[in-house]
Amino acid sequence: MKEYSVIIVDDHPVVREGYRRLIDLQPGLKIVGEAEDARSAYAQFRDLQPDVVVMDVTLPGASGVEAVRHIRQYDDSARIVVFTMHLSAAFALKAIKAGATSYITKSSDPKTLIEAIFGALHGRTVISPDVIEAIARDRISGMGTGLSDLSPRQTEILCLLARGWPAERIAEELAISQKTVRNNHYQIKSILGMETDAQLVWFALETGLLQAV
Amino acid sequence: MKEYSVIIVDDHPVVREGYRRLIDLQPGLKIVGEAEDARSAYAQFRDLQPDVVVMDVTLPGASGVEAVRHIRQYDDSARIVVFTMHLSAAFALKAIKAGATSYITKSSDPKTLIEAIFGALHGRTVISPDVIEAIARDRISGMGTGLSDLSPRQTEILCLLARGWPAERIAEELAISQKTVRNNHYQIKSILGMETDAQLVWFALETGLLQAV
DNA sequence: GTCTGTCTCGGGCAAATTGCCCGAGATTTC
DNA sequence: GAAATCTCGGGCAATTTGCCCGAGACAGAC
Numbered sequence: 001m002k003e004y005s006v007i008i009v010d011d012h013p014v015v016r017e018g019y020r021r022l023i024d025l026q027p028g029l030k031i032v033g034e035a036e037d038a039r040s041a042y043a044q045f046r047d048l049q050p051d052v053v054v055m056d057v058t059l060p061g062a063s064g065v066e067a068v069r070h071i072r073q074y075d076d077s078a079r080i081v082v083f084t085m086h087l088s089a090a091f092a093l094k095a096i097k098a099g100a101t102s103y104i105t106k107s108s109d110p111k112t113l114i115e116a117i118f119g120a121l122h123g124r125t126v127i128s129p130d131v132i133e134a135i136a137r138d139r140i141s142g143m144g145t146g147l148s149d150l151s152p153r154q155t156e157i158l159c160l161l162a163r164g165w166p167a168e169r170i171a172e173e174l175a176i177s178q179k180t181v182r183n184n185h186y187q188i189k190s191i192l193g194m195e196t197d198a199q200l201v202w203f204a205l206e207t208g209l210l211q212a213v
Numbered sequence: 214m215k216e217y218s219v220i221i222v223d224d225h226p227v228v229r230e231g232y233r234r235l236i237d238l239q240p241g242l243k244i245v246g247e248a249e250d251a252r253s254a255y256a257q258f259r260d261l262q263p264d265v266v267v268m269d270v271t272l273p274g275a276s277g278v279e280a281v282r283h284i285r286q287y288d289d290s291a292r293i294v295v296f297t298m299h300l301s302a303a304f305a306l307k308a309i310k311a312g313a314t315s316y317i318t319k320s321s322d323p324k325t326l327i328e329a330i331f332g333a334l335h336g337r338t339v340i341s342p343d344v345i346e347a348i349a350r351d352r353i354s355g356m357g358t359g360l361s362d363l364s365p366r367q368t369e370i371l372c373l374l375a376r377g378w379p380a381e382r383i384a385e386e387l388a389i390s391q392k393t394v395r396n397n398h399y400q401i402k403s404i405l406g407m408e409t410d411a412q413l414v415w416f417a418l419e420t421g422l423l424q425a426v
Numbered sequence: 427g428t429c430t431g432t433c434t435c436g437g438g439c440a441a442a443t444t445g446c447c448c449g450a451g452a453t454t455t456c
Numbered sequence: 457g458a459a460a461t462c463t464c465g466g467g468c469a470a471t472t473t474g475c476c477c478g479a480g481a482c483a484g485a486c
Contacts, residue, residue, distance in 0.1 A: 011320060012228075012298070012319040012320060013319075013320075013321075013322065013323045014228060014231040014232065014235060014296075014319055014323055014326065015225075015227060015228055015231050015319070016231070017230070017231035017234040017235050017323065018227040018228055018229070018230035018231030018232075018234065019227065019230075019231075020234060021230040021231070021233060021234045022227060022230050083227075085225070106225040106226075106227055106228070107224060107225055107226075108226075109226065110226050110227060110230065113227065151461080151462060151463080152462090153462070153463065153464095154462095161409075161411060162411055163411065163415075164407070164408070164409050164411040164412035164414075164415055165409070165411075166408045166409055167443090176463085176464065176465085177464075177465060179464085179465055179466075180463080180464050180465055182443070182444075183446095183464080183465070184463090184464095185444085186444065186445060186446080189444095189445095190445085190446090194377070195377070195379045196374075196377050196378070196379055196410065197409065197410040197411050198374060198375055198376065198377040198378075198410050198411065198413065198414045199377035200411065201377075201411045201414040201415070202376075202377055202414070364432085364433060364434085365433090366433070366434065366435095367433095380472090389434085389435065389436085390435075390436060392435085392436055392437075393434080393435050393436055395472075395473075396435080396436070396475095397434090397435095398473090399473065399474060399475080402474095403474085403475090427486105428485100428486090429484105429485080429486080430483100430484090430485080430486100431482100431483080431484090431485100432481100432482090432483080432484105433480105433481080433482085433483095434479100434480085434481080434482100435478105435479085435480085435481105436477100436478090436479090437476105437477080437478085437479105438475105438476090438477085439474105439475095439476095440473105440474090440475100441472100441473080441474080441475105442471105442472080442473065442474085443470105443471080443472065443473075444469105444470080444471065444472075445468105445469090445470080445471085446467105446468095446469095446470105447466105447467090447468095448465100448466080448467085449464105449465090449466085450463100450464085450465090451462100451463085451464085452461100452462080452463080452464105453460100453461080453462075453463100454459100454460080454461075454462095455458100455459080455460075455461095456457105456458090456459085456460095
């Protein structure tokens, strides 16, 4: 029986132990490497050429979605199973668009993860049921994730606004006038259909633009 | 050698596997039960009377801090190690005040967790270095968590504001005038020293007043 | 009893911001 | 090279904020 190689990427050591217990003891799978951030994930992939990568998308430093994109750029046939806490339609869509093969939440049954890994080996995409439901709900209630309706600049400004930066500081940071920041602020709220600034924060959080501490 | 009993509480199955690998294989410790939410954590504690509880504080449904309080109410000598992703001074202080013996973040070295468990058996409190630092930083920059500086009513209004409710809806909900809501809004911001509404959301999140999805 | 403190609720008003519309360069896309 | 899209900001009325004030309620202190 062929044994497939796996590398795991997660920033929490205890979670990596969990993967080992789950994946390594599975006949047919073998963990050949571990990484705890996006950069070393990429390095490990290049060095070890594993059959599958299992990774969280919330990592210290660069976003895991970036890591997915990066790895797929290097090797278009890479199989990447995203395994994360975030039950967010927007997050999932971003990951899939970036090139993830599957998207599974950590509250799923461990069996689901194993199935997703074997599925990925055969190029099958698995998305856990809770995420499917979230995506469906999202599609019904609105148009897409909403994030895609914003221009890059608007996304950038939203990011700063949601962090709690005052218009003044944003204007400095981006070297534009406060007036422009305010205009964008207004535009962003009306595009996303939000009434208050607090809602913007929640949006940024749900969408994965920002991460809760 | 006496073997101490442990129950683990976490809503992610894979993380629970990680605990098993870490704790169960440790000579002197044995996992006798698992729970995935606050209610069953309490039930398990009553049924199994373990020597230590290792639990995350962000659980589906009721907050883990409540679970800590509940368990300590039932058995004042219970040893509870909080093991969580949240690197937040306010969160840690709340957990400790609720009766947690130790507070360790998931990005800590696994050894730290084991040490905290054995420490807890002897009644020692262990707080991981990153949290200590966060608390120190907090104490220096402000006075306490800040939440205690707000009146009950202000806390209530903050809660609604941080959820993203417009002043109008808050006024309705609380049956007061919009003007009063606005005055409180201003007061809250100046008491807490915040400049923007987005910062209020982060404050509510860090302080445990609200929980991120 | 009265006094003092704190909380809640809101009025008032100048200063600042929002909501909304507009136009001009720069870039992209076809 | 025409059309579409971004980005940047001006303008201006309507609203909100920042800040100060007073009144009624209710606690505990003396």
